[in-house]
Amino acid sequence: MQKIRAKLLGTLEELLNEEYEKFKFFLEDEDTKIKIPRGELKDMSKPKLVDTLINYFAHKRAIKVVENILSKIPRKDLLPIKIGPLKRKISQNRPTKLQKNQSAKKRKIDSTPKFPGSRIITLSELKALELNDMRDLKGLTVRGKILEKVNHNYINKQGKKMKVFHATIADENDTAQVKVYNREQREFRKGANIQITNFKYSNGVIDVMRYSQINKLASKAIKATKEVPVLSLREIKQKPEGTFVNGSFKITKFSHPTKEKDKSPLRITITDGFDQINVIIFKPPKILSCEIGKYLKMLGIKVDVYKNEKQLRHRCDTYVKVQ
Structure with a gap:
C-alpha cells in the first residue's frame, strides 16, 4: 500500500500546476460508478488527492483511473504506472484462518469489511450518489439496524420462483430500503445490526445479491436514531x-x-x-x-x-x- 501511495504521489508531482488542474477537471468527468464530489476536489493537494483516490476506488482501480486521465491531459510519458510486487512479512505467531473464524464466532461480531479495498460509507453518503440506474457497488460497505422486515415469494419475468425480503435499515442519521434476494432468514432479522458489502443500488434501494456479504455487528454497534419513515x-x-x-x-x-x-x-x-x-x-x-x-x-x-x-x-x- 505504501509503495502504491508513494508511486501515485510521485506521478502527480510530475504534473505542472496547469496540468494538475486539468487532471482534476477530467477526474470529475471520469466514467466511474462512484464520483468524488466536485467541492472536495477544488483546492485538494496532491497528497490528499492520492489518499482520496485510494479511499474511493481501492488500489488497483485508483491506478487505472490515474492512467486513464494522464492519457487525456496528455502526459503519456508518465505511463504506464508500474508498481513492484508487494512483499508481506509472515509472522510465526500469525493466527491461522481457522483460528480467526473461531475468534469471530466467539465475539459474534464482524466489524470490518470482508472484501479488500471496500470502504464503509453512511446511508446519507450512499443516497448522495443519486444513482437512477442499477449499479454494482462492489467497493462499498453500508451499516444499519433493521427496523422492519417482511418476506414473500414471487415469480420473476423468467418464470422462476424467487424469495425476497423487504426491509428498512437505519444508521445514526438516515434510513434506506433494502431488498434481499434468495438468502436465508437467519442472517437478516428485525432488530439486528448488520453491514452489507458488495451490493447493487439505484433509486434509493439497496439490492442484496447472491454475491453480497452480510455480517452481523454487535448489538450496540449502531445507535439508530431514525424510526421507519412515513411519507404522505x-x-x-x-x-x-x-x-x-x-x-x-x-x-x-x-x-x-x-x-x-x-x-x-x-x-x-x-x-x-x-x-x-x-x-x-x-x-x-x-x-x-x-x-x-x-x-x-x-x-x-x-x-x-x-x-x-x-x-x-x-x-x-x-x-x-x-x-
Missing part, C-alpha cells in the same frame, strides 16, 4: 419517476378486470386523507382481496408517470397486502 402521498408524488417507496394507505376505490382472461391491470385508488393516487397492479396476486375502507400496505412499489400524472406501479417483487 403528497411527498410520494414529489419523488422522481422510478423511485421506490413504502406506505400503508386507505383504499377508496378499485376495479378488477372484467373477465378472467382480461389482461387489464387491477387499479386501486388510495388516500391518506389529504391526497390520493392510483396503484396499478399487473397480474395481481391471487391472495390479494381488495375491500373499500381497508388499508393497502406496500413495500418497494415504484413511482410511475402515466399521461403526465403520478401513479404507483407494482412490480413482480413488490410486497402488497390488504389489511
Whole structure:
C-alpha cells in the first residue's frame, strides 16, 4: 500500500500546476460508478488527492483511473504506472484462518469489511450518489439496524420462483430500503445490526445479491436514531419517476378486470386523507382481496408517470397486502 501511495504521489508531482488542474477537471468527468464530489476536489493537494483516490476506488482501480486521465491531459510519458510486487512479512505467531473464524464466532461480531479495498460509507453518503440506474457497488460497505422486515415469494419475468425480503435499515442519521434476494432468514432479522458489502443500488434501494456479504455487528454497534419513515402521498408524488417507496394507505376505490382472461391491470385508488393516487397492479396476486375502507400496505412499489400524472406501479417483487 505504501509503495502504491508513494508511486501515485510521485506521478502527480510530475504534473505542472496547469496540468494538475486539468487532471482534476477530467477526474470529475471520469466514467466511474462512484464520483468524488466536485467541492472536495477544488483546492485538494496532491497528497490528499492520492489518499482520496485510494479511499474511493481501492488500489488497483485508483491506478487505472490515474492512467486513464494522464492519457487525456496528455502526459503519456508518465505511463504506464508500474508498481513492484508487494512483499508481506509472515509472522510465526500469525493466527491461522481457522483460528480467526473461531475468534469471530466467539465475539459474534464482524466489524470490518470482508472484501479488500471496500470502504464503509453512511446511508446519507450512499443516497448522495443519486444513482437512477442499477449499479454494482462492489467497493462499498453500508451499516444499519433493521427496523422492519417482511418476506414473500414471487415469480420473476423468467418464470422462476424467487424469495425476497423487504426491509428498512437505519444508521445514526438516515434510513434506506433494502431488498434481499434468495438468502436465508437467519442472517437478516428485525432488530439486528448488520453491514452489507458488495451490493447493487439505484433509486434509493439497496439490492442484496447472491454475491453480497452480510455480517452481523454487535448489538450496540449502531445507535439508530431514525424510526421507519412515513411519507404522505403528497411527498410520494414529489419523488422522481422510478423511485421506490413504502406506505400503508386507505383504499377508496378499485376495479378488477372484467373477465378472467382480461389482461387489464387491477387499479386501486388510495388516500391518506389529504391526497390520493392510483396503484396499478399487473397480474395481481391471487391472495390479494381488495375491500373499500381497508388499508393497502406496500413495500418497494415504484413511482410511475402515466399521461403526465403520478401513479404507483407494482412490480413482480413488490410486497402488497390488504389489511
